[in-house]
Amino acid sequence: MSSKSTPMIKQYLSIKEQYPDAILFYRMGDFYEMFFEDAKTASRILEITLTSRNKNHGKPIPMCGVPHRAVQSYIARLIRQGYKVAICDQVEDPAQAKGLVRREVVRVITPGMIIENEFLDARANNYVLAVTRIGDVMGLAYLDISTGTFRLAESEDRDAIADEVLRVSPSEILLPESVRSDTFFSAMITAVSEKAVTFIADRRFGYGEGRERLTDQFQTLSLEGFGCETLRAGVGAAGVLLYYVGETQKQKISHISGIETYALTDYLCVDDMSCRNLELMENLRNGTRQGTLLEVLDQTVTAMGGRRFRHWLRYPLLAAPEIEARLDAVEEALGNPGHTGTLREALKSVYDLERLGSRIVMGHAGARDLIALKRSLATLPAVMETVSLFGNRLFAWREDTAPLSGLAEQIENAIREDAPPTISEGGIIREGYSAELDELIKISKDGKGWLARLEAEEKEATGISSLKVRYNKVFGYYIEVPRTHSEKIPAHYVRKQTLVNAERYITDELKAFESKVLGAEDRRAALEYEIFNQVRAEVRTHNGAIQSAAKFLAGLDCLLSLAHIAEQNNYCRPEIRTDGQLIIEDGRHPVIEKMITAERFVPNTVRMDARENQILIITGPNMAGKSTVLRQVALLTVMAQMGGFVPARAAAVSLTDRIFTRVGALDNLSQGQSTFMVEMQETANILNNATPDSLVILDEIGRGTSTFDGLSIAWAVAEYLHDLRGKGVKTLFATHYHELTELAREKPRVRNYNIAVREYNDEIIFLRKLVEGGTNRSYGIQVARLAGIPGRVIDRARMILGRVEREHQNLRTISHAEDDSIAEPQSVQMGLFCHPEAVLSDSLKKLDITRITPLEAINYLNELQEKIKFH
Template sequence: MAMTPLRKQYLKIKQQYPGTIVFFRLGDFYETFDEDARITSKELGITLTSREMGKGQRVPMAGIPFHAVDNYLGKLVSSGYKVAICEQLSPPGKELVERDVIRVVTPGTLIEPALLSDKSNNYLVSIIVEGNEAGLAYTDITTGEFATTQLPLSQVTNELDRLGPAEIVVPENVGGDWLASSISAPISRLDNYWFDYEVAHRVLTEHFGVVSLEGFGCASLPLAIMAAGAALSYLRENQKSALGQLTGLTTYSTSSFMALDAQTRRNLELFASSRHGVAAGSLISVIDLTFTPMGGRLLRKWLGQPLIDMKEIERRQEAVEKLFQSAALRRRLSAFLKDIPDMERLVNRVRGGVATPRDLVALCNCLEKVTSIREELEGGGWRWEWLDDELKPFPEIVDLLKRSLVDDPPGSIGEGGVIREGFSAELDGIRLTVRRAKEYLANLERKERERTGIKSLKVGYNSVFGYYLEVSKPNLRLVPSDYIRKQTLANAERFFTPELKEYESAILHGRERMVELETALFRQVCQQVAGVGDGILSTSRGLAQIDTFLNLAEVAARYGYVRPKLDTGNSITIRGGRHPVVERTLGAEAFVPNDTYLCNDDAQIIILTGPNMSGKSTYLKQVALIVLLAQIGSFVPAESATIGIVDRIFTRIGAQEDLAAGQSTFMVEMLETANILNNATPRSLIIVDEIGRGTSTYDGLSIAWAVVEFIHNHSNLRAKTLFATHYHELVRLSNFLPRVRNFNVAVVEDGGKVIFLRKVVPGGADKSYGIHVAQLAGLPRTVIRRAQEVLSQLENGQMRLGNNRVVGSAEKVAHQLPLFDHSAKLVKEISQLDVDSMTPLEAIAKLYELKKKAQDASL
């Protein structure tokens, strides 16, 4: 069947991009055809039409206006589709317009400002796995960030959770199920060829123009090289550009930072509340007062990667301290920073060749403020070398942009009026010619009315017929002989004269030449700016640091935080600690501060008891958050704090299930607990809020007991631990485990009411107050009354059902609950266990043996 040339052109391009929706430019629209059109119509809610593209052949079609492409792109990409942008590369004419794909838009390669989050990175991550090791590289082409690492396979999902990638690239022949089950980002596959070491090495060295990767720190890390080279190849394949914005590669090690697994990030609610999954109620929602997008992104990076290097922590603390001490300096800096746009992304739009005139003007305004910010900082006593290296004002670029661009340019270069008068003599000459021609035309209407006597004569213009003289039909008899007919309308005729045609040619040619010359001049300016792009990028990152330091200082001043002391010791001492989020919700006056002392040598483990709603979870989390804030260089919500550097924070909080992975609540609990016991070190902080609630009382208590013993006795673990529990029997562990301390959250009873004091005090709790909590939750009164009746009967020695039949006695119940009182023999056996010498399998087997003996003893 015969096809039109346009149809042949489309099919040829579409064949090159299988699995991708092709946006095919036709005039002012991007059109999609065939199955692409059906998908586009359904996903975007636009009309599905058809077009004849061959004799008797109508093809499904759906189109969107080119000027509104960003919104539609965002919807398709967020739904998991890739979109190839096919542009017209030659002006419309009699021949078929030349077209080709200029880039493929995927979730990890977005550059459209409207589709990006200001304070979050848009990372593309590449992963290669060999055995138990992995290479992982990530890049954000909108900011120029490009980093790579080689790490144990077991750490990959934690690193992915930290990065929150928009897209993950893996080799074509590798299954991605293990990733898909742990992270929601779309997974793209790249030919294995690009993950080959030799190929990846060549791609990187050619891109950076070097002969060795020694200078990037990854020469001895083959998997890191493979991941980085594959990421670069994927970007080239989709961006169709030289990727000038990627000018460096950073090699990093996860061991240089405090380790936070995905569960800990979620449990501590660093970036989203666990209840609603949104930023409100999270730590970032309270401590992010940054002014700039760059500062917001840097703060999130710091929160996700707390430091373990004392010198770097102290460097940050010193910066925060200087700003904290001067409210006036904070106010002046805030005034400069509040209007600074996303300088990182502006620079990279310039280097990527997609900057608009307004982008350059915004960049100029940013650089102008840098000088003022430097002066403020130096006047405030800042004397750090990094200020000179990372906060350069580039006066020569400011001068270039001031001389070359008008103050308020149009949105795109094609509209004209971008280049300032006086910058180009040639452009000024063309503008003068066009201006004079326009002045002539402005006078022509008056002159022709006087010459012809036609009072209604008008000079007009449209894009099809150009300039014309319009005469109404009643006045056609007055038209002079030198008028040449151009167009007939219902009530008028349009004419031109040789003189009008001459000036029209001057104007239109002049306009065309002006746009061409302005475009060329604008590109030259962009090239000059891009030439110092690395330096400007350093300045933008310097501004991000200033913004982040200022943010932490303002948070400290506004919320009453103090500078913590950090050391390499093995203790954590906090006086008057507060939860940074909860205190903002309740108000500083309503929040009850609490002290904490943990030390590997004496108070290694705190067993915390108390009723629900008393504040146990808040207390546990606040200790972890204070440690984390201290290690990003922040001040902390406390009266004072001394923190021994922590290498990792573990959390086991709440009851969750993972039905998709076939894991019950109890299995999830045990997996999280196993992760803690297998990976914690003496420098770790462990936060446990209940273990064993997902199984029977006997099993749960046995496991909780054994876990505390293991943490206490295992010499390679022995981590500082806060262990909240409802198993009051665990308080007895302090009788024979010397580094266990008991604390409870105090409550008082007043006239039958229970008042939660929220104060953590020494000793174990003697009651649970569960019925009181149930009453607060709104359980029906009949349920509450019956629960009180059952509790009273249990405590008084008899428990009766509705028929008053005695089913137990106080003695029997007492024998059921305190499991370890049944037999001194059983206690002795447990105390004599050599836990340190037992393998995990032996420990589990012994645990089941003890469980059976305990059950037998209770019969």
């Protein structure tokens, strides 16, 4: 810093030193200014002009600025890029300050510490998550400050914790300083590389400090009531979140009134890769929700219902009674379409009570937020009257709505419907609410009439018909007279300003009026702000009831949404079982059936159990629909366990603890991993973590390596899943390795299926139907032709396939062949586990030459020849 630095720059640097990892927005008048490196960074990202300060005094200081009235949009852009923003405001009146105005950071906005609607996705939570380790136990907690959602879990299973971090999908992660060199945590950071990571001193993660922070926040003697008193690692993680809230928000956040403790084993786990493969929340093409299960199922009409629905979809239940309760509620809603329609219409008038309440409690709410709250609370009596007509316990909300109705009435009486967005300039409190305020408003209104009378009197007294009495912010009230009438100006007029064509004057009478009116305007604005804060404080005392109502309405919205989509798409109620059976009769893919328009969706029946139909080997050509069948079984399982109806004629779903998928081939070249390595890592995860209660979806294995290696791995994987823990695991295995169909002869719980096609004039027709039995053809050449491969390539491929099938030559020999006059290929494929020599040897050893006739010998040789063709 230069010795010639101004007091302002010295103040800026002293504040900036406390927030080195944030861009400091330093309030100067009507602008927030940034200096030095912050200015360079902000000007680049915000695309605003970079200028400089102190150009004539030593080294210029880079600077840029944004208007304080438009600051939100600029902050949003920085936050989206992963930056933190420290808001430094003037904390004393400049008119009363002696010397430099005192400034302080009043809030730090980070990706995980956002409450403004314009920064947030209305239908998704915005979490900041903390992870720590105490001994062998990993603790995890996450918080959405905009809604007050606060959850905690811990586990000794590192992989489970890593999966949970990905499932939560936080915007920001807090980690202890000491884990920077820990391989587990570095792998986690890599997995969430697009998220903001903040390191905090290890001592802040301690159990003692965490417990103290939590009990102080909740005003309890212990954490027993929240089920986490003994969860040392989890409490340490939760405690650091409250520490971080205090450091960034500069206040105690009273709307965080409890914490939900849960076990990772309480829910059906769909790991992050499987979530992507199944396109539950985001599609694989561009990462949006278009074409996802969420888009199809989420018919909620409130923002808080949308967030709750995402949670239900990402955390399907494992407890049968809870699932049945949701299914009962959905069935009852379906059976009462009139009441259901009434409720859904009423909910459309409900604003985001969770986030409204949070902004009000934190002191960031404006008059329009209170109006939105009032309108929402006004719908409660009608909603509660309608839900009382339902019998399911999930529709029951027994709290008294009278206090909230009274609160809505108070807001109605106090706040004007046309209140401006600012709360410090008046115009927000209704007339009739405060006698003192009404008096000040009357003075302002009477003032306009008084000015009109004064203007008329002065025109008559001076004889100047063009005389005007006016006001502006610079000169206040004045009398304006055209210069052509200057000779008529009375002596008591005092000249205030000279214009090109007019003169402006004031009088003692006008100055006295100005003092009275302007004083009233200032007092009015101050009193309105004071009254508004009183109303906001009253709302704050009801926040617990507001959040309780929000929670109930969000759940109600989800149940009604599940009923609506079930009625709209002809879904059925699934039977929830615990015997390992998974039966889907005429099941449909919930997303694809809504997207296809050129053809009718063909439903399929799938039956799986732990006795005879545990592993289904599914063969058939590309584009036939194997992947669709696989995915729809997984999706229907998720839908059933979240408590929803499913697209099928009938369905029975046995409780599933995890769904694993190995689908497609997504390269991870940026991390130096080949397609095959990624495939093997995903397969290893399945083999190491699947249980007899899991569901495994395998869509091709081994395609990233040689045919023999790939087939061998696929065979071994299928065997392993069949024998897993002596019980096996339900597996749907789609493959082009037709040799895998031989597994059905060796393993008792393996069954073969294929997707039927029909051939006609060398063309194939996809029937999309799953039928029993294997197939020995892939129809690859026909599919290639449908895809638009040139005819010459198709013809050459037929020739090569014919030679391979007939002569078993390798591709090097084929490429040098001169005779291309190859007959059309037979409908066979080479066997890789059963060679022709073995077929001949085994058959001839069993032949009793002494008893065979010449004719029988000829027929037998013909059979051998045919058998070899198929091997």
